[in-house]
Amino acid sequence: GVEVGPQPQGVLRADILDKMRKIVKHGLDFVQLFNEGREFPPCTIEVFKIMEKVDYPRNKNDEVIAIIHPKLQDQDWQPLNNGDPLFLTLDGEVIAYKGDCTVYPTFINEAAYYEKKQAFVKTVKMKLTAKHIRSSIL
Numbered sequence: 574g575v576e577v578g579p580q581p582q583g584v585l586r587a588d589i590l591d592k593m594r595k596i597v598k599h600g601l602d603f604v605q606l607f608n609e610g611r612e613f614p615p616c617t618i619e620v621f622k623i624m625e626k627v628d629y630p631r632n633k634n635d636e637v638i639a640i641i642h643p644k645l646q647d648q649d650w651q652p653l654n655n656g657d658p659l660f661l662t663l664d665g666e667v668i669a670y671k672g673d674c675t676v677y678p679t680f681i682n683e684a685a686y687y688e689k690k691q692a693f694v695k696t697v698k699m700k701l702t703a704k705h706i707r708s709s710i711l
Contacts, residue, residue: 575593575596575597575600577589577592577593577596581684582684582685607706607707607708608708608710609708610707610708611707611708612705612706612707613705613706613707614705615702615703615704615705616702616703617700617701617702617703618700618701618703619698619699619700620698620699620700620701621650621677621679621696621697621698621699622696622697622699623694623695623696624676624694624695624696624697625694625695626689626691626694626695627659627678627691627692627693627694627695628690628691628692629660629690629692630660630662630668638662638663639660639661639662639663639666639668640660640661640663640682641659641660641661641681641682641692641693642658642659642660642661642667642668643661644657644658645657645658645659645678645681645693646681646682647681648678648681649678649679649680649681650677650678650679650696651677651678652675652676652677653670653672653675653676653677653678653695654670654672654675655669655670655671655672655673656669656670656671657669657670658670660692674697675697675698676695676696676697677695677696677697677698678693678694678695678696679693679694679696680693680694681693
């Protein structure tokens with residue numbers, strides 16, 4: 574499957590559809606070239622590994638007591654460092670990120686994850702290396 578976003582539920586966006594078409598085309602081009610015997614050299618790519626799902630702050634009655642901080646909103650895949658603002662309580666108190674490493678939040682404040690008690694997902698950036706590949710069928 575391919576998920577390209579962000580895109581609000583029930584909304585069709587031309588830019589997101591265009592990105593989805595491009596990535597599917599690249600995937601199909603790769604399969605065709607691989608099946609034709611093309612050799613692909615080794616490569617290294619940057620990826621984001623999911624580390625933890627983070628819930629909204631809640632009180633003892635399991636009620637949400639803070640919202641995503643405005644400086645974090647719409648900052649998917651951007652670095653989040655120790656001390657950066659995460660949440661803003663309804664009383665105006667800032668709740669900062671307390672972590673020992675830089676993380677890259679994603680799925681920030683997405684409606685589809687609210688009922689799953691997920692304010693965002695913490696990811697870390699890492700590099701993956703792939704060896705060269707070639708179809709052995711030829």
